[in-house]
Amino acid sequence: xxxxxxxxxxxxxxxxxxxxxxxxxxxxxxxxxxxxxxxxxxxxxxxxxxxxxxxxxxxxxxxxxxxxxxxxxxxxxxxxxxxxxxxxxxxxxxxxxxxxxxxxxxxxxxxxxxxxxxxxxxxxxxxxxxxxxxxxxxxxxxxxxxxxxxxxxxxxxxxxxxxxxxxxxxxxxxxxxxxxxxxxxxxxxxxxxxxxxxxxxxxxxxxxxxxxxxxxxxxxxxxxxxxxxxxxxxxxxxxxxxxxxxxxxxxxxxxxxxxxxxxxxxxxxxxxxxxxxxxxxxxxxxxxxxxxxxxxxxxxxxxxxxxxxxxxxxxxxxxxxxxxxxx
Numbered sequence: 641x642x643x644x645x646x647x648x649x650x651x652x653x654x655x656x657x658x659x660x661x662x663x664x665x666x667x668x669x670x671x672x673x674x675x676x677x678x679x680x681x682x683x684x685x686x687x688x689x690x691x692x693x694x695x696x697x698x699x700x701x702x703x704x705x706x707x708x709x710x711x712x713x714x715x716x717x718x719x720x721x722x723x724x725x726x727x728x729x730x731x732x733x734x735x736x737x738x739x740x741x742x743x744x745x746x747x748x749x750x751x752x753x754x755x756x757x758x759x760x761x762x763x764x765x766x767x768x769x770x771x772x773x774x775x776x777x778x779x780x781x782x783x784x785x786x787x788x789x790x791x792x793x794x795x796x797x798x799x800x801x802x803x804x805x806x807x808x809x810x811x812x813x814x815x816x817x818x819x820x821x822x823x824x825x826x827x828x829x830x831x832x833x834x835x836x837x838x839x840x841x842x843x844x845x846x847x848x849x850x851x852x853x854x855x856x857x858x859x860x861x862x863x864x865x866x867x868x869x870x871x872x873x874x875x876x877x878x879x880x881x882x883x884x885x886x887x888x889x890x891x892x893x894x895x896x897x898x899x900x901x902x903x904x905x906x907x908x909x910x911x912x913x914x915x916x917x918x919x920x921x922x923x924x925x926x927x928x929x930x931x932x933x934x935x936x937x938x939x940x941x942x943x944x945x946x947x948x949x950x951x952x953x954x955x956x957x958x959x960x961x962x963x964x965x966x967x
Contacts, residue, residue, distance in 0.1 A: 641670065641755060643748040646733040647682060649703045651710045661725045663712040663953065670732045676761040677727050678959060680952075681752060682706075682734035685745050686901070688771030689933070691808035694901040697937030701948075702734055702766040704899075704936035708949035720918070722957035729956065732756065742807045746775035753779025757927060762959070764952060767932035769809040769901070770798055773886045777816050780884055780928045781823045789828035789876030789925075790816065793916060794888040795904050797831055797843045797854075809901065809933070812886075817850055826850030828880050830872040832916075833857050833891045833908050857906065865912040869919035877925045884928040885920040887913065887951065889944055897947055899939025910947055914954040921958025929955055 655665040682702025690696050715725035735752050737745045753776045756763040765776045800810040816824050835857035860868045876883045894903035896910050920926045934948050
């Protein structure tokens with residue numbers, strides 16, 4: 641595949657115990673011509689974080705995620721009963737980024753996501769700065785027809801204006817709503833998890849004017865994540881053929897996810913984010929997921945990388961039960 645290189649850190653290992661398939665046993669390296677259900681692709685680029693005056697280091701996130709995933713447990717979830725051992729999961733590698741060139745890097749991300757989608761697989765993009773989300777959603781639009789809905793689970797709205805061509809990590813969803821407005825309508829876009837004094841009223845009013853739905857952290861907690869996701873997926877999918885889910889790890893509190901670009905004291909708790917990932921995995925309209933701003937430079941004992949890996953596995957658990965799960 642063009643503009644993608646194998647990661648220096650390989651997840652796959654051959655299975656040694658036939659009674660105990662592990663995650664590392666079922667995740668393949670990319671082989672041309674093979675059919676896959678889900679594909680991991682890394683976007684090691686955090687120039688957008690630098691432009692936002694955030695803590696850089698998220699460009700190392702994709703391989704930190706792989707290290708945690710390789711050390712993960714079995715392909716069976718004793719809680720939900722999900723067995724993901726039969727899923728065809730691929731690690732496509734890392735996109736070749738261009739240092740401090742957002743335009744070219746975003747183009748490559750879009751092209752790669754579009755190519756994976758056209759293969760029939762669901763791309764899971766690991767970042768990298770959140771500006772990458774505009775590029776991966778654009779790639780989904782390139783490879784599909786009809787309206788696209790979306791969910792962003794994040795402490796921040798990320799609808800800042802692009803000023804002087806600087807697409808920072810705070811701009812992706814304004815770009816989605818404006819540059820992809822023919823495909824992604826505000827009425828199909830939901831923000832989940834914003835809280836405290838982290839977003840200006842101007843950006844809140846912008847989303848309201850676009851008819852987007854804002855579900856604050858407190859509102860989510862009052863309803864519960866399962867009910868919140870049920871409602872959000874229904875709204876995102878109304879009249880749309882595809883849905884994307886974007887998760888910024890700073891949606892979680894710093895105690896749970898210290899390795900991020902912009903930490904907060906409060907946030908979506910690990911059990912809640914795993915419920916969200918499972919729900920998205922189980923919904924057949926969800927054709928793209930990304931996990932952004934994993935920053936191993938500030939992680940503690942791989943706490944955030946392990947959480948990101950668990951989020952991915954929860955998505956796979958849900959995916960394995962598509963058409964079978966009532967949320």
